[in-house]
Amino acid sequence: MDHWRDHKLAFWVFAIPGTAWLVVFFLAPLAIVWALSFGENISITQTRVTGTLENYGRALLTPVYLQVIWKSVWLSALATAGCLLIAYPVAFLISFVGARWKMILLAAIILPFWINLLIRTYALIAVFRTRGFVNFGLEWVYETLFLDRLFGPFQPLELLYNNFAVGAGLIYVFMPFMVLPLYASIERLDKSLLEASLDLGAGQFTTFWRVTVPLTMPGIVSGIILVFIPMLGSFLIPDLLGGTNAQMIGNVIERQFKSANDYPFGAALSFLLMYATFAALALRAYAAGRRSAAQV
Amino acid sequence: MGQPIIEVRNVTMAYGRLKAVDNVSFDIEANEFFALLGPSGCGKTTLLRIIAGFVSPTSGQVFIDGQDMGRIPPNRRPVNMVFQSYAVFPHMSVEKNVAYGLQVTGTPAAEAARRVGDALERVGLSDLRTRMPDQLSGGQRQRVALARALVKQPKVLLLDEPLSALDAKLREQMQMELSHLQADIGVTFIIVTHDQDEALSMADRIAVMNNGAVDQIAEPWVLYESPANRFVADFIGKVNLIDGEVSGARGGRVTVATAALGKVSIPHDGPASGRVALAVRPEKIRISTSKPGDRDAIATTGTIADWAYYGDSSHLTVETGDGHRLGVIIQNDTRTTIDAMDIGDAVHLSWSASDTLVLDR
Amino acid sequence: MGWLRAPAGGPLDYHRRWWLRAYVGLVFLLLYAPIVTLVVFSFNDSKRNIVWRGFTTKYYWKAWNNDSLFEAFTNSLMIAGVSTAISTVIGTMVAMLLWRFRFPLKSAYEGLVALPIVVPEICMGVAMLAFFSRVTGFPTDWPWPFNLSAITAAHIAFSFPFVAVVVRARLIGFNRELEEASRDLGASEWQTFWNVIFPYMRPGVVAGALLAFTLSLDDFVVTFFTSGPDTLTFPVKVYSMVRFSVTPEVNAASTVLIAITIALTVLAMRLQSPARVG
Numbered sequence: 001m002d003h004w005r006d007h008k009l010a011f012w013v014f015a016i017p018g019t020a021w022l023v024v025f026f027l028a029p030l031a032i033v034w035a036l037s038f039g040e041n042i043s044i045t046q047t048r049v050t051g052t053l054e055n056y057g058r059a060l061l062t063p064v065y066l067q068v069i070w071k072s073v074w075l076s077a078l079a080t081a082g083c084l085l086i087a088y089p090v091a092f093l094i095s096f097v098g099a100r101w102k103m104i105l106l107a108a109i110i111l112p113f114w115i116n117l118l119i120r121t122y123a124l125i126a127v128f129r130t131r132g133f134v135n136f137g138l139e140w141v142y143e144t145l146f147l148d149r150l151f152g153p154f155q156p157l158e159l160l161y162n163n164f165a166v167g168a169g170l171i172y173v174f175m176p177f178m179v180l181p182l183y184a185s186i187e188r189l190d191k192s193l194l195e196a197s198l199d200l201g202a203g204q205f206t207t208f209w210r211v212t213v214p215l216t217m218p219g220i221v222s223g224i225i226l227v228f229i230p231m232l233g234s235f236l237i238p239d240l241l242g243g244t245n246a247q248m249i250g251n252v253i254e255r256q257f258k259s260a261n262d263y264p265f266g267a268a269l270s271f272l273l274m275y276a277t278f279a280a281l282a283l284r285a286y287a288a289g290r291r292s293a294a295q296v
Numbered sequence: 297m298g299q300p301i302i303e304v305r306n307v308t309m310a311y312g313r314l315k316a317v318d319n320v321s322f323d324i325e326a327n328e329f330f331a332l333l334g335p336s337g338c339g340k341t342t343l344l345r346i347i348a349g350f351v352s353p354t355s356g357q358v359f360i361d362g363q364d365m366g367r368i369p370p371n372r373r374p375v376n377m378v379f380q381s382y383a384v385f386p387h388m389s390v391e392k393n394v395a396y397g398l399q400v401t402g403t404p405a406a407e408a409a410r411r412v413g414d415a416l417e418r419v420g421l422s423d424l425r426t427r428m429p430d431q432l433s434g435g436q437r438q439r440v441a442l443a444r445a446l447v448k449q450p451k452v453l454l455l456d457e458p459l460s461a462l463d464a465k466l467r468e469q470m471q472m473e474l475s476h477l478q479a480d481i482g483v484t485f486i487i488v489t490h491d492q493d494e495a496l497s498m499a500d501r502i503a504v505m506n507n508g509a510v511d512q513i514a515e516p517w518v519l520y521e522s523p524a525n526r527f528v529a530d531f532i533g534k535v536n537l538i539d540g541e542v543s544g545a546r547g548g549r550v551t552v553a554t555a556a557l558g559k560v561s562i563p564h565d566g567p568a569s570g571r572v573a574l575a576v577r578p579e580k581i582r583i584s585t586s587k588p589g590d591r592d593a594i595a596t597t598g599t600i601a602d603w604a605y606y607g608d609s610s611h612l613t614v615e616t617g618d619g620h621r622l623g624v625i626i627q628n629d630t631r632t633t634i635d636a637m638d639i640g641d642a643v644h645l646s647w648s649a650s651d652t653l654v655l656d657r
Numbered sequence: 658m659g660w661l662r663a664p665a666g667g668p669l670d671y672h673r674r675w676w677l678r679a680y681v682g683l684v685f686l687l688l689y690a691p692i693v694t695l696v697v698f699s700f701n702d703s704k705r706n707i708v709w710r711g712f713t714t715k716y717y718w719k720a721w722n723n724d725s726l727f728e729a730f731t732n733s734l735m736i737a738g739v740s741t742a743i744s745t746v747i748g749t750m751v752a753m754l755l756w757r758f759r760f761p762l763k764s765a766y767e768g769l770v771a772l773p774i775v776v777p778e779i780c781m782g783v784a785m786l787a788f789f790s791r792v793t794g795f796p797t798d799w800p801w802p803f804n805l806s807a808i809t810a811a812h813i814a815f816s817f818p819f820v821a822v823v824v825r826a827r828l829i830g831f832n833r834e835l836e837e838a839s840r841d842l843g844a845s846e847w848q849t850f851w852n853v854i855f856p857y858m859r860p861g862v863v864a865g866a867l868l869a870f871t872l873s874l875d876d877f878v879v880t881f882f883t884s885g886p887d888t889l890t891f892p893v894k895v896y897s898m899v900r901f902s903v904t905p906e907v908n909a910a911s912t913v914l915i916a917i918t919i920a921l922t923v924l925a926m927r928l929q930s931p932a933r934v935g
Contacts (some may be wrong), residue, residue, distance in 0.1 A: 004759065010756070021747055026781075026784075029787060119695070119911040125899070126691070131698065195669060250777075254779070267787070270784075274776050379834040396852070
């Protein structure tokens with residue numbers, strides 16, 4: 001690698017466009033929102049930055065908002081755990097199959113990333129709604145078993161517009177994100193360590209818990225962070241699947257900016273999300289730093 | 297000899313406090329096959345890259361054919377390089393690789409085609425000219441790298457560990473080919489290597505480097521038979537080192553007191569005093585089961601502690617009475633040589649005093 | 658339970674255990690079933706959309722003739738095209754910068770460039786809303802296609818870091834001796850870039866460009882917040898239709914978008930596969 005001072009012209013030519021774009025169309029907007037989070041509304045269209053902490057106070061102390069924040073956190077945590085449980089065996093299998101199947105399965109995991117989030121969420125509506133595929137299937141089973149003669153006509157389950165729908169949606173959308181870091185760390189795992197463990201008398205189950213899981217912990221941690229943060233800030237999934245019954249922080253933020261026109265409060269809420277993101281990233285960097293320090 | 301083709305003057309390359317190259321000066325004559333030899337991290341590759349122009353030295357100068365290379369970029373230097381990884385462009389055919397250096401400098405197409413043809417012929421790749429690099433073996437890729445550099449008709453060809461990626465058989469063959477090629481085309485070669493056999497068999501002169509400094513520059517046999525110091529003696533070939541102290545010097549001989557051999561008198565020019573090491577090559581030591589008669593010989597006794605059999609020769613370790621271990625190489629001259637002795641046998645060792653070197657410790 | 662533990666093949670041949678295969682098969686089934694049914698039912702000749710009533714393509718014609726949907730689609734392609742061109746150039750330059758140079762605060766700068774990738778979409782969306790509508794008073798009445806500038810600028814801001822990551826990953830495998838060999842053979846820095854470095858990184862650049870295109874085409878959240886009331890993009894239009902009801906027309910429109918993204922993804926994977934790396 002060259003020192004920038006040896007090639008000043010090339011350095012600046014490469015550095016300026018990206019940096020300028022980032023500053024004007026990314027950092028400046030974020031800085032404005034950050035400033036607004038310390039502001040007050042002075043009329044319908046105007047706000048003034050006064051340095052007040054009232055917006056944060058309102059978000060963290062008003063029960064109704066605190067409830068939304070709390071729900072966002074536990075829904076995301078639950079969905080993250082769900083993703084981990086579903087994704088680990090998938091990642092495990094992929095890292096043990098042959099090269100050709102590995103390519104195919106990885107492509108199959110990656111493909112949904114590229115399909116529009118909106119469309120994937122929409123696809124779930126057709127599955128979960130009262131006249132959707134799940135209820136349709138259940139009704140068929142119900143009637144095939146003649147349960148309608150015993151208990152009366154089939155009552156479709158209300159699967160949409162509740163916490164269940166949002167949780168399922170989060171798992172559905174984010175599960176592939178969990179597979180990749182897990183796969184990467186299981187793939188890196190030296191398979192002869194597993195053989196050594198079996199050779200030394202441990203069973204498959206013990207080997208999994210005492211060798212595989214600890215050694216793939218970096219993948220587990222980064223998978224959790226990779227999935228939890230976007231879940232916490234998701235807007236579209238609770239908006240479409242949760243309706244008014246199951247809202248998350250994202251929906252409250254949207255309402256402040258789009259309809260309630262309370263920019264300072266919306267800004268404070270979105271920066272609470274930002275702070276959580278930064279904390280998670282710092283945690284990951286700290287974990288990675290400790291790992292590399294331990295290896296030196 | 298005329299004007300040196302390369303003059304290296306007080307070149308130092310410092311990375312912070314670490315000196316990769318430390319005040320190195322030497323000349324290389326035209327048409328010489330010159331080797332920079334040393335262990336990894338001794339600064340030999342850095343020195344080569346300074347000559348090629350990829351690294352600017354912290355201080356000092358490099359002259360090529362009398363011209364100061366100070367601020368001349370690598371693409372304008374009359375030297376070309378064969379890289380350790382060969383650096384054959386993966387997206388170009390053999391022919392395009394070789395033509396590249398002529399194309400980018402605007403050589404007329406007809407001349408370029410002729411020179412590329414000649415170069416490919418010279419390295420024996422005429423039949424593979426349309427192949428892509430991933431269809432070539434390691435040895436063939438190296439020939440491409442060689443042809444690509446030679447087609448530029450450089451004043452000096454630089455080779456960075458050119459044989460290290462080849463297997464042993466092929467390496468030996470390429471050593472011969474490189475020697476012949478150099479003699480044929482009469483271009484100065486500078487080769488960087490950590491392999492003493494490579495340097496000894498190919499080079500006219502060798503510079504042995506250690507910790508950024510050049511310890512000795514000499515012909516191969518001089519390096520082997522008269523190493524300037526302990527490092528050179530130890531790095532090139534195998535050597536037995538016996539610690540001792542100079543107790544007297546008179547008439548071109550010094551007397552050295554050692555724990556292993558007692559007092560020995562050795563022919564030695566130049567000054568020697570204080571703590572020294574006596575060096576003797578293992579193949580110069582004679583081994584026998586009976587007491588040798590030679591009066592000028594240094595002699596000792598011991599038992600054979602270890603025996604490593606190499607087919608053409610055997611490497612023996614002999615433990616002398618006071619716990620010293622000496623390496624001895626014997627040629628397996630006859631099919632029965634190894635039957636004469638066995639591990640545990642008591643033996644007599646002797647070697648000529650003139651085969652013994654006195655080195656500073 | 659003995660049959661569960663009896664290994665087929667060696668002890669490490671986990672992929673031969675039928676129960677693991679079955680489980681993973683089920684996961685993939687659940688992952689793809691909703692999307693596949695969405696596509697299948699875009700051809701269903703029924704407004705009720707749940708029982709198969711026969712094959713038809715009439716909803717595709719309906720979507721095609723839906724003027725506002727078509728306009729939204731054109732807008733999306735325009736935005737994606739411009740955003741891809743600019744993000745690819747900027748992102749490639751940033752990748753070169755990070756690959757090539759050592760400079761003070763480099764790791765901080767790397768973190769900064771990666772920020773648009775990690776910041777929650779909603780935060781970026783509201784930041785764009787505040788920036789363009791309230792603070793800069795960015796004009797919204799420019800003629801087409803300049804009325805899309807704000808959205809395009811926002812798309813570039815979150816796309817080019819992805820391009821930079823992809824191109825840089827490609828560059829990491831580059832053997833710097835190739836560059837030195839080119840210089841050694843007499844090429845200038847400029848010749849070396851176009852003859853040696855660029856051919857090497859081209860698959861990365863193309864893959865980055867395709868990624869930028871899909872990111873822009875797919876983006877809903879940032880566009881939803883950045884767009885003024887009059888500028889519609891495809892995902893925003895689909896969103897308003899979805900909120901209204903589930904109709905085969907939405908399925909048809911979605912299917913078209915899925916087809917485009919899958920085609921681009923396959924292309925990107927082809928370009929990145931090792932077989933094509935010379």
